[in-house]
Amino acid sequence: MAIIFIAAIVVTPFIGGLLRGIDRKLTAHMQGRIGPPIQQPFYDIIKLFSKSQIITTRSPLLLVYGYLLFIVAAVVLFALKQDLLMLILVLGVADVLLVMGSFSTRSPYSQIGSNRELLQMFSYEPILILASIAIYMETGSFLISRIQQPLLPTLWPVYLALLIALIILMRKSPFDISASEHAHQEIVRGIFTEYSGLYLGLIELAHWYELVLVLAVISLLWTAGVWPGILLALFSWFIVLIIDNINARLTWSWMIRTSWVAGIGLSILNIIGLRLFGG
Numbered sequence: 001m002a003i004i005f006i007a008a009i010v011v012t013p014f015i016g017g018l019l020r021g022i023d024r025k026l027t028a029h030m031q032g033r034i035g036p037p038i039q040q041p042f043y044d045i046i047k048l049f050s051k052s053q054i055i056t057t058r059s060p061l062l063l064v065y066g067y068l069l070f071i072v073a074a075v076v077l078f079a080l081k082q083d084l085l086m087l088i089l090v091l092g093v094a095d096v097l098l099v100m101g102s103f104s105t106r107s108p109y110s111q112i113g114s115n116r117e118l119l120q121m122f123s124y125e126p127i128l129i130l131a132s133i134a135i136y137m138e139t140g141s142f143l144i145s146r147i148q149q150p151l152l153p154t155l156w157p158v159y160l161a162l163l164i165a166l167i168i169l170m171r172k173s174p175f176d177i178s179a180s181e182h183a184h185q186e187i188v189r190g191i192f193t194e195y196s197g198l199y200l201g202l203i204e205l206a207h208w209y210e211l212v213l214v215l216a217v218i219s220l221l222w223t224a225g226v227w228p229g230i231l232l233a234l235f236s237w238f239i240v241l242i243i244d245n246i247n248a249r250l251t252w253s254w255m256i257r258t259s260w261v262a263g264i265g266l267s268i269l270n271i272i273g274l275r276l277f278g279g
Contacts, residue, residue, distance in 0.1 A: 008079035016208025048201030060101035113190025
């Protein structure tokens with residue numbers, strides 16, 4: 001258990017950084033560019049850690065550490081195959097801390113980004129909770145260790161809903177509304193505007209943990225730790241990249257309608273189907 005604990009903390013960010021680097025490389029090729037090297041995210045985060053700090057207010061700093069620690073705690077819960085619902089709630093607390101940190105600054109860009117981040121949470125959190133309920137109905141437990149059989153044949157609507165949640169969590173188009181990576185958009189970096197140096201690096205590190213964690217949750221729809229589950233997660237990640245590159249950013253209201261009607265709707269229909277027909 002100690003080895004799993006250490007491996008989850010040490011290995012996960014390397015996987016997340018590698019996925020981030022491949023993401024940028026594939027996106028560049030899709031757009032007819034060469035793109036940065038795959039290892040560029042690691043260079044970026046090392047550079048952020050070495051920069052001097054510009055602090056407008058100290059209140060967000062503690063919240064940044066809390067954001068990272070709660071996401072790491074959720075990763076450890078998954079690695080130890082603990083309660084899936086608890087994992088999702090811990091992940092939700094982490095996101096709330098990030099929003100609180102940005103709300104505590106006076107930057108209008110940060111305030112707008114924080115409001116939109118809350119809307120994103122209201123969009124994907126219900127999907128994650130409903131997905132865990134569907135898995136519970138199939139396995140009889142919220143424990144990840146109890147998942148011993150492929151779930152995709154009976155939970156494919158939940159899988160489609162999780163794809164929508166993955167797009168929002170990765171902040172990809174058409175749902176990159178709280179923090180845009182493109183300078184031509186009106187909120188620029190939005191929720192991350194007031195962060196720099198070490199603290200921006202910690203947030204980016206937390207994103208790497210979060211990306212791997214959500215992909216790991218998707219892999220549960222096959223079987224945790226089995227190659228088909230890993231391939232399913234990577235396939236889902238690649239689908240998100242394609243969607244990101246063929247869509248422009250849409251409005252927050254469109255995101256809410258999509259996630260609640262399509263995402264939550266598919267999850268509820270799947271749960272009703274399991275209840276009526278017993279999987």
